[in-house]
Amino acid sequence: MSDLSSLFRGIAVLIDDEVKTEGTEIFLLAEQIESENSHVIRLPALPSDIQLENLSEASFFVLDWNLHNANDSDELPLIKYGDRISKEHIKLNLDFLKKIRARKFAPVFIFTNENPEEVRARLKEDDLFNDSPSDHIFVFPKREVIDKGIYFILSEWIKGHPSAYVLKRWEAAYAETRNSFFVDFYGFSHLWPVVLWQNYGDDNVSEAAELTSMIGRNIVSRLRPVPFDAAIMADQRHIDAVSEQVKPEEVRKVLEGERFIRTDRLQPSVSIGDVFYKQGKYYVNIRPECDCVARDGVGENDITIYLIKGNKVTDNGFHKLYNAQMGNFLDKETTTTIFAMYNGITVCFQFNDFRTATWGEWKASRIGRLVPPFSTKLQQRFAAYIQRVGLSRIPPHAVPPDTSAPDAEVEPASAAEPPLSSTAAVASVVRSDGTFWEWLKNLPKSALQKVFGNA
Known part of the structure; x- marks a missing residue:
């Protein structure tokens, strides 16, 4: 396994009112980080929103839970009750942690003089801490981090956090x-x-x-x-955790994220794969991306979109379409089914229900966008559908019997029967066809000898 601590070498942000005071524990921690060829940004107070935007490349953060030195005049003065800080300052800390999570997925160390369990309990109340190996917030006394080494703690943590490992x-x-x-x-x-x-x-x-x-x-x-x-x-712990802890609906959410982006994560313009929901039905735009732009003085709201209607697949309908051996659907040439497209719902799009509309009429109904290769497959299958050629049906009389059917009349071969001569074998096959047998008997003897020899 490679040196995992290298994934966190870069910029560390230390937020502590004593971070610039030599001899303090936080100052020693800063020196420890710098000795690992990383850079430290020292902040004596919580950063403003603008400052936080400029810290987007930070590898990790260190926050003093008992921070009390505020630079801004409108900050609350610290009010302590024994060793505890006020609810107002706790709220400031929690808001800051939420802002970090909204902007960047990064480890955060919280140093505290209080009982660490009390801090963890407060974090749990705001859904910032799960008390599991996957947590990205650590609550430690400063001395413990200095003794263990902050990069050692990070290396051990990322082994149990595949999503953070993949991100880094x-x-x-x-x-x-x-x-x-x-x-x-x-x-x-x-x-x-x-x-x-x-x-x-x-x-x-x-x-x-x-x-x-x-x-x-x-x-x-x-x-x-x-x-x-x-x-x-592929750590066995993670594999076991998927089977034991991850519910089917969570798996469907992961698959949705693979193939579908919700509207709140999209730009306001239209594109291929945009999915709409109206009157209980789903519609997907399959018009090419290059045609989903306003040209020649046409306003964006007047862009024409090509919509195919889709229906939610019920549980009963799902198993009629699902091919367990292939792990996918047995779609006809007139349909394409997208599994777990939205809110765990599987949708079957039907090519024979096609319509045009304008973006302005439908944009308020957009729920997200189907992304490649799923949108590409949908577009390709629709292109094949509109160019399909119809073929005549196979006459029922020409269809061979289904020997796999349980009631099919198939005579089992008998091992006890003696082998037939060539002529007798032909006779046994055509014995029910008198016309053919009569024709065969009337063939010249020389012709029969060429086929059957002297049998």
């Missing part, structure tokens, strides 16, 4: 690929964005949307497989 590995690989992209294009021309911007403008498409899409496609195409460690990803 992905960030490192993506940053390297992203930088190589911009270095290459700068080498082509320092005005490369302007060249493409003008080109997109000549096509009467959204320059910003096209440039964003081009950069994303190019970076993903350059990205090598990330070297995730199987010792962490």
Whole structure:
């Protein structure tokens, strides 16, 4: 297993009113972090929202729960009751932790002079702590962290947290690929964005949307497989936890995230794969992305979209469509089924129910977007549907008997019967067809000898 502590080397943010005071425990911790070739940002008070935005690249945070030195005049003065801090200051700490979680998934160490269990209980009340190995908030006395080593604690923690491990590995690989992209294009021309911007403008498409899409496609195409460690990803503890702790509805949520992005995470413009919900039915836009842009003076609300209607698949209907051997659906050429697309609901889209509409009429009903390869498969299958060629049916009289059916009349072979001669074998096969047998008997003897010999 590689050195996991390297995933957290970078920028550490220490928030403590004594962080700049030599000889204090938090000062010693800062020196310990710097000795590992990392950088420390020392803050004597909670950062403002603007400051927090600028800390998005931090590897981890350290917060003094008993922080009381406020720089801003409108901050609350610290009110202590014995060794405890006031509810107002606890709320400030909790709000700050929620802001971190909303902006960045990063470990947070909380140092406290209080009983750590009391702090953990308060965090639980606000759904910030689960008291499990997967928690990304640690509550420790400062001395314990200094003695154990903060990077040792982080390395042990990430072994039990596959989602954090994947994030850190992905960030490192993506940053390297992203930088190589911009270095290459700068080498082509320092005005490369302007060249493409003008080109997109000549096509009467959204320059910003096209440039964003081009950069994303190019970076993903350059990205090598990330070297995730199987010792962490396939750890038996995690595998057992999935089967024992993860409920089926949680698995469906994960699969939804793989194929569907909800509206609150999307930009307000229309695109292929946009899914709408109206009057109990689902509709998906299958118009190509390049046609989902306003051109030639047409307003965005007047963009025409192509909609296919879908229905929720019931539990009974699910098992009629589901192919357990393949782990997928037996769709007809007129349908495509998307499993766990939204809120755990499986939807079957029917190509024969097609309509056009405008984005302005439907945008308020959008619930999210189906993403590739699921939207691509849907679009490809619809393209095949509208080009299909009908074939005549097979006459029932021409269909061979189904020998797999339990009531099929199949005579079992008898091992006790003596082998038949060639002529006798032919006779046994056609014995019920007198016409054919009469024709065979009338063949010249020389012709029969060529086929059957002297049998």
